[in-house]
Amino acid sequence: MEKTQLVFGPYPPSAPTSSLAQDQIFFDSAGGSQALGAVADAIATHFLASNVQLGPTYAAARRARANYDAAFAAAARFLNCRPDQIVFGPSTTQLLRNVSHALDFDDANDDADDAPSSSKRDEIILSAIDHESNIAPWLALAHRLHLRVTWWNPTTSSSSSLLTTLADPSAPATGIAALVSPHPPRLRPPHLHPLRLPAPFPRLRSLGHFFHDPATLEGKLGLAAASYELLQAVPAVVDYLGGPDGPHRRAADANQTAVLRPFLAYLAASPDKFTVYGGTDLHPARLPVVSFSVAGWSSRRVVEEVEKVSNIGIRWGHFYAPRLVGEILGRLEDGLDGIIRVSFAHYNSVEEVERLITVLDSVLSQPAPTSNA
Numbered sequence: 025m026e027k028t029q030l031v032f033g034p035y036p037p038s039a040p041t042s043s044l045a046q047d048q049i050f051f052d053s054a055g056g057s058q059a060l061g062a063v064a065d066a067i068a069t070h071f072l073a074s075n076v077q078l079g080p081t082y083a084a085a086r087r088a089r090a091n092y093d094a095a096f097a098a099a100a101r102f103l104n105c106r107p108d109q110i111v112f113g114p115s116t117t118q119l120l121r122n123v124s125h126a127l128d129f130d131d132a133n134d135d136a137d138d139a140p141s142s143s144k145r146d147e148i149i150l151s152a153i154d155h156e157s158n159i160a161p162w163l164a165l166a167h168r169l170h171l172r173v174t175w176w177n178p179t180t181s182s183s184s185s186l187l188t189t190l191a192d193p194s195a196p197a198t199g200i201a202a203l204v205s206p207h208p209p210r211l212r213p214p215h216l217h218p219l220r221l222p223a224p225f226p227r228l229r230s231l232g233h234f235f236h237d238p239a240t241l242e243g244k245l246g247l248a249a250a251s252y253e254l255l256q257a258v259p260a261v262v263d264y265l266g267g268p269d270g271p272h273r274r275a276a277d278a279n280q281t282a283v284l285r286p287f288l289a290y291l292a293a294s295p296d297k298f299t300v301y302g303g304t305d306l307h308p309a310r311l312p313v314v315s316f317s318v319a320g321w322s323s324r325r326v327v328e329e330v331e332k333v334s335n336i337g338i339r340w341g342h343f344y345a346p347r348l349v350g351e352i353l354g355r356l357e358d359g360l361d362g363i364i365r366v367s368f369a370h371y372n373s374v375e376e377v378e379r380l381i382t383v384l385d386s387v388l389s390q391p392a393p394t395s396n397a
């Protein structure tokens with residue numbers, strides 16, 4: 025097989041300051057990828073040159089303001105929207121909670137003592153396949169405002185792919201208020217997330233100070249400001265990726281396919297041993313995230329055995345989606361401990377995947393140590 029030519033650019037794997045230089049194979053990009061060297065540099069530069077408040081007119085403060093605005097401009101380029109449609113927050117969990125607190129529903133729902141009959145109440149349709157950060161705020165909102173909650177549990181076996189499930193014929197026919205994912209690029213800066221919403225925002229009350237501009241999403245949901253230092257990372261990430269046809273983006277996409285192919289083929293070759301959630305097809309919408317379980321094995325035990333004999337970082341559990349992993353996939357009952365997740369980023373190589381396959385083969389050639397699987 026032709027070896028993928030990855031443009032490593034600011035990720036020199038041998039540089040002593042690169043996190044990739046350590047003796048660790050990172051197969052957990054769904055939880056967060058390693059940071060670019062340019063990101064670390066940008067954050068350090070902020071502390072050295074512009075670590076001041078945004079409002080003043082002296083030179084360092086003007087630099088700070090310009091850098092802050094540059095982050096919004098870069099994110100807007102990447103998300104194909106205007107800067108005023110973006111808010112940054114410390115986590116997806118926080119951003120969605122903020123949106124849920126700001127959303128304005130029919131006043132009739134608002135009065136706890138005079139709750140309207142159920143047929144008149146606004147309704148929230150929740151999908152159980154989501155990360156809990158996108159479920160808990162809406163359940164709390166429904167509780168506060170006496171809204172009806174309807175659960176949509178997709179029926180297809182490929183429920184791990186949001187794209188697949190939105191095409192699911194069992195999806196509710198009523199409109200789904202789609203929030204643009206605050207988690208778009210898995211190549212992400214430090215723990216900092218953009219949220220984009222379509223403007224204007226007539227159904228959003230402002231959580232901000234009364235004198236902040238309610239015509240911008242930041243004014244409404246930003247609660248003063250995002251982390252100045254972490255925002256410095258955003259232009260570095262967007263510059264690295266370039267547009268959809270930028271060389272790093274194309275190399276990353278090609279690498280994603282190259283590393284997924286052998287791993288999916290390996291799992292697909294032993295259907296009696298591996299159950300793969302989301303299927304083993306390598307289609308264009310496939311994200312580089314593979315979730316599976318091993319017949320006769322606890323997921324935790326597989327990961328622990330892999331760690332005993334290698335430097336490969338993979339994970340087990342429910343990944344903050346216990347409704348999906350438990351109620352839908354049935355992997356949290358009777359002592360089961362969830363699924364195994366292997367996720368790739370553009371700096372992973374086919375050689376690393378082959379190493380994982382060799383290690384899994386060796387680990388799973390032992391007798392299964394538990395019947396919890």
Ligand SMILES: Cc1ncc(COP(=O)(O)O)c(C=O)c1O
Nearest residue numbers: 054055115116117118155157207
């Ligand atoms: C799909 C998805 N949504 C939401 C989250 C929650 O992110 P945060 O830790 O930023 O709240 C994660 C975390 O990994 C995630 O994978």
